[in-house]
Amino acid sequence: MKRRIVLPDVEEVKLPVLFSMRPGLYLLILYTICILAVLFCIAYLPGILKGGRYVTFTAPLSESGVVLDGTYLGAADNQYFVRSGEHEVTYMKGGVAYASHTLDVDHPVFLTWLFHRTKQVGVPALQLDDDQKKQIISYDLEQIQTAGAILSYDAVTRYEPVYSNLAADLKALDVHQDTAQQALELALLYSSNQTMLEEAKEALESSQISRTSFMQEILVSAESLFTTGTSSVGMSFTTPTIRKQETSLNAGDFVLPGYVYPQTSFVMGRSTEHTYPAINEAGVQMTTPAFALSAYEVNQYQWALFLEENPMWAKGNLSSLIEQGLVDEAYLAGISPSTIFVTNRPIHNVSYYAAQAFCAWLSEKTGKTVFLPSEGMWTLAAASHDNLKFDASLSPIPSQLKEPVALLGGVWELTQTTHIPLARITDYQKAHALHRSFGLPPQPIVKGGSYLNDAKSISSNTVGVVDPDACGDLIGFRVAWYE
Template identity: 75%
Template sequence: MKRRIVLPEVEAVKLPVLFNMRPGVYLFILYAILLIVILFCVAYLPGILKGGRYVTFSAPLAETGIVLDGTYLGATDNQYFIASGEHEVAYMKGGVQYATYALDVDHPVFLTWFFHRTKTIDAPQLALGSDMKFKIIHFDLEQIQQASAILTYDAVTRYEPVFSNLVSDLKSLDIQKETFEQALELALLYITNETMLLDAQQALQKYQIALTAFMQQTLESATSLFATANASTGLSEKVGSLVKKETSLQAGEFEIPGYRYPQASFVMGTLTGQNYPAINEAGIKVTTPSFALSTYEVSQYQWALFLQENPMWEKANLASLVEQGLVDEAYLAGLSPSTIFVTNKPIHTISYFAAQAFCEWLSSKTGKTVFLPSESMWTIAAYSHSNLKFDASLSPIPSPLKEPVSLLGGVWELTQTPYIPLARITDYQKALALHESFGLTTQPIVKGGSYLNDAKTISSNTVGVVDPDVCGDLIGFRVAWYE
């Protein structure tokens, strides 16, 4: 038999009594409270501390921005967390506030960190005046104008569907048929790459747009630019003899010599390859009125006289000019125009806006209409020059032949003609008229090259283009006026 093991006697363990409750009771209550606290912290507290909903805004216009309580939130069709409470929502497009909405967001609390509470705001009804509609269309067209400056799009340089945006907005705005068609006609003139062409074709097809004859012509012309065939385009014709006469423009302290040209019709450009950007030189028939053109480019001395009477254009006021979008940081860089030393060196590193201001000032001093020459005016002067040579310096020498100096070389010369990529292979005059009717920003054509260019690469047909606020190292101008 096994021996019986006798255990020593020990004192019994007794759990303490709390509030007259047995241990099993109060432990159950403590565990229950702990579970409730955990559940509260996990399921309810995040929602209480951060109450709101994830809101998606729809809009009737493409690329609309949302402003929430005066602060820009972002583009529509994206989801944003909006805190609980009442909010004021504004819909913005191209700087135009076209709708407002009073938004009331409730305060859901249960498991909001896990199950996002969402809310979708339907697109507001449009009730816009003609001025606001025009501003929105103008913005869309300028987006297309800017996109045309990029010839290749990739993963780094991404393409925005600018034609789809324009057509969608035109349909939503419910505008007059004539304005609708003219906006599309102008937009198609800015196709410079296959990505834009495809976007335009798809947008027109998606919205079943009835094409005008001009739209059809422009699309066909744009398509031909990217064809594999090595075709050519443009007219080619020599300018006949043109009799110009000496004249001058008296402007108080100084006189601007020039030459008066009679009205003329001629072919501007030449026969060239049917591809972009070769078509910039495609020959077209144009007519210029009678006008006068200055012999020299505007000089640094003349600019100093302008600054003396127009201090807002002083270099010391650069920050303000940049803020207004009239110039860039390079304005008058490296130059100190002075009225003490008379020089005929051309002014440069000035913008199109600055040149326009100079012309306005000169008009007020002379009582005549002074302006930047058009591309065709500059070209007829170059074509009628009997001995057009490239000026490889910034010190113009008077011509013994009594003709304008430094039309080629010197500095690139600003014109008043806006750059429209497909104008020369469609309808040049209509393109200019459409540009003017919609008031697009003028990206001026520059002509003649600068003294630093290779003379072999620059001719009287060469077309350059700049933004109106850009102050390139060697961008200047000469003036024209009506007698």
């Protein structure tokens, strides 16, 4: 028989009564409060602490930026979290604020961390005058100009749809048809590769802007560049017959010897293959006004005198010059211009903008209009000498033939002419007039090669191109002026 176990007597445990409530009741209330607190922290507290919506901004213009309450938010057509409240929204493109409005965002709170509350902002109305519209169009054209500097695109170098952006913006801006046609004409002149040309044709089809005869001419010329087989293009070069005269430009601290060239019509370039970039040397009819060209490239001593009176261009101000987009990191690298040690070595590692500033300074000192020569002026000076020598050093020796020294060799020389890829096989004068009318930044042409180039590979027709802020070891300049 199983033995019975006798448990000891214990005192009965009784939960205390709280606020006259039985234990079961207040425990239920306590558990309910805890559950509600957890639910509140999970479902409502995040939304209370971070109230707002994920807003998508729709812009009427391509590649627009959104500024929220004075702070740049990012590109339009993307989604951004915007806190609850009233906000000022501004749409930007190319440095132009073209639309603005007030945005009210409410304060949803339930499970906002799990289910994002979104808001779609409608397309704002444009608030632009004609000058601002043209500035935006010029910005689109700059993107096309930059794309045209690349000869081919692939999986590594990816292509952005620059022509479709321009076509869409022209439609949204509702500009006059003449302005739209001129913008497209200039844009097509930068079609330097097959990828750009194909996208340009698609954009033209979608733009519904009637084509001009010049547009059609550009398209035909561009298509022929990328077809099989080669043909010749450009007028044949003929040596101009001119009588130049010696002259000089007195700047006080120094005198620039030079030569005066009369107004002349001639062929700049030569007959060449109808391929790109060979067409950069295609011969075109050119007329230059009477001008004077310095016999030597601007030297380091002359640059030192310029720096004395223009301290903003000193090397010590490099960071500020870079920030303003006037030079790059190579400005005056390895050079210490001095007014104590006179040298005739050409200045180099200077940019197009720096050279323009030197010309402005020299104009003020001499009372004459001093400027960088155009490509036509430079070519005329080089082509007018039968025995032009290639200078394979940076120490120019005066010529006994009464001709400019180191037009070939020395350093690549900046000109005031911008590079437009298809200008020489379409309408050279009209192309440059379009470039000026839209105020695009220059892509200056450089001429003459440098002392490190093979003399056989450089002629007066050779064309190089640099960025306007580029400073290279082999880039310098000489000046021209009107008598």
